[in-house]
Amino acid sequence: MLKTRVIPVLYLMNGLIVRSEGFREFKAIGNPIAEMERYGDWLADELVYLDITRDGEHDFGRDDHKFKGERDILSILRQIAASCFMPLAFGGRIRSMEDVDRFIRNGADKVVICSQAFRDPALVTAVAEKYGAQAMVLGLDVKREEDGTHRVYVDQGRTPVDEAPETYAKRMExxxxxxxxxxxxxxxxxxxxxxxxxxxxxxxxVSIPVVACGGVGDFSDFREGIDEGHASAVAAGNVFHFTEASYKRAKRYLRDKGYGVRFPYTN
Amino acid sequence: MIGVVSCGIGNVQSVLNAFARLGHDARAIETPEALGDAERVVLPGVGAFPSCMNRLNESGFRAAVDRFVKSGRPFLGVCVGMQMLADIGTEFGETSGLGYIPGRVEVIPKTSPDLRIPHMGWNDLSIAKPTPLLAGLDGDTACYFVHSFSLVCKNESDVAAWTEHGSRLVAAVARGNVFGLQAHPEKSQNVGLKILDNFAKLPC
Structure with missing residues (x-):
């Protein structure tokens, strides 16, 4: 049986891993390569890195990290990929096939495309034709408005899309x-x-896998994503950052509750 | 030295990274002539069956791969590289494969309406016959799969491992010196690294 994947999502901003809140507030919490090694040691199912840098500059900007500063996101990707023996998705600010080529060539297995998929759906088709549909992940950001309706946004939550979320998702599929x-x-x-x-x-x-993300506070939230959300995989960021050994504990929790997760640990 | 066929059809670097982590000498083989220098060869494949076969044929690697396999040295096809071992692929029409493992590559049967295809994610190997490639995998055997088509072997005796996604699918094959793995060992962490290590240690 196919396992339900549990996926840590790491947000990169100016070359640092940040904690994100409401797509508006960010707090630097770590080094991207050190974070990857941590999840590699914990045998995570897959990793997603999303570059949410807004000013186009990448620099750790500090010299107290284990790794030297990197100005180039591709260089960060290469360092991550060199010792990442799990599937790696990379996204953020992808505007063209040239961008996609660069990410794939430097070690990403999949690309996550959000705003540009809305602006240029032909890019979605071209990526699927060139690298296979499995490498073309649609980033879909949705907000529950004050009247309770849901709306798709692009441009990191700034530009609303005038199309029902399901219709948009099916069109992208x-x-x-x-x-x-x-x-x-x-x-x-x-x-x-x-x-x-x-x-x-x-x-x-849709009939393609949907990865749920956004809002996990404790491990029982994963169950709701699977049972009530019908998600194929469950993702989270912050919950993995701030609690010790949280990834493995999340897996153990789900396994003990009877979920078909991968559990490559001895206890 | 382990040669990894590099003719634009697979993620060569990921496979090299994995062998490097294991401490084995693996190199990208960029020309058909260089294939003869390898003690063992990995053929990674990503993408559609016809385009992978066309690249292999047009790059001149086909004849070199045939010679290498005839020499009796260990050969491993990964993902579409495993599918290419078959007689025929059926993705976008029928295409001839390498013909080392009798069989056809067919679309994964959609046995229920909610079966999601591609088969993407971690799934268990269930060992069909003992083979040195899959030796020493105890307990956890989950590997990372991504595929919409699947090799259907003519002879069940060629199947080394199965996996289950709606129906029973071939996960690994072994026939003489020819091996294949549908999953991505270079993306399957400890289990995948163990399989690659086994391959690197096969007698040749």
């Missing part, structure tokens, strides 16, 4: 997306649990 990374803007960093309503609506509308 038809264009060639092989997976959807569904992030909830209003749950981001809130630790209130997933927005299972929108996850289920999207997961039921």
């Amino acid at each position: 038809a264009a060639g997306a092989g997976e959807i990374l569904l992030n909830s803007i209003d749950r981001d960093g809130a630790a209130e649990g997933y927005d299972t309503e929108i996850i289920r609506r999207i997961a039921d509308a």
Whole structure:
């Protein structure tokens, strides 16, 4: 049986791993390569790195890290890929096939494309044709508005999309997306649990895997993403950053509750 | 030296990275002539079956790979590289494969409406016959798979391991000096590294 994947998502900003809240507030918490080694040691199922840098500059900007500063996101990717023996998705600020080529050539197995998929769906098709649909992950950011309706946003939560989320997801699936990374803007960093309503609506509308993200506060939230959200995989950022050995404990929790997760540990 | 066929059809660097972590001497083989220098060869494949076969044929690697396999030295196809071992692929029409493992590559049967294809993620290997490639995997055997097509062997005796996704799918093959793994060992952490280490230690 295919396992339910549990995926740490790491947000990169100016070359540092940051904690994200509501897509607006960010706090630097670590070095991307050190973080990858940590998840590699913990035998994570897969890693997603999203570059949410806004000013186009990459620099650790500090000299107290284990690794020397890197100005180039591709150089960060190469260092991560050299000792990353698990699937690696990389996304953020991908605008063209040249960008995709560069990420894949430097070690990404998949690319996550959000805003540019909306602006240029032909890019989604071209990536699927060139690298296979499995390498083309649609980044789908959704917000629950004050009136309770859900709306898709691009440009890191700044530009609303005038199309129903399910319709948009199905259109992107038809264009060639092989997976959807569904992030909830209003749950981001809130630790209130997933927005299972929108996850289920999207997961039921498409036949490609949907990865739920945004809002996990404790491990029981993962169960809701799977049971109520119908997600194929569950992702989180902050919950893995701030608690000791949290990834393995999350896996043990899900295994003990009867979920089909991979558990490559002796206890 | 382990040669990794590099003709633009697979993620060569990931495979090299994995062998490097294990401490084995592995190199990208860029020309067909250089293939003869290798003690053992890995053929990684990513993408559609016809384009991978076309690249192999057009790059001149086909004849060199045939010679290498005839020499009796260990040969491992990974992902589409395993599928290419078959007689025929059926993705985008019928295409001839390498013909080392009798069989055809068919689309994964959608046995229920909610079966998600591609088969993507971690899944267990269930060992079908003892083979040195898969020796010493105890307990956890989950490997990372990504595929929509699957090798259907003519002879079940060629199947080294199965996996389950809606139906029973061939996960690994072994026939003489020819081996294949549908999963990505270079992306399957400790289990995948163990399989690559086994391959690197096969007698040749």
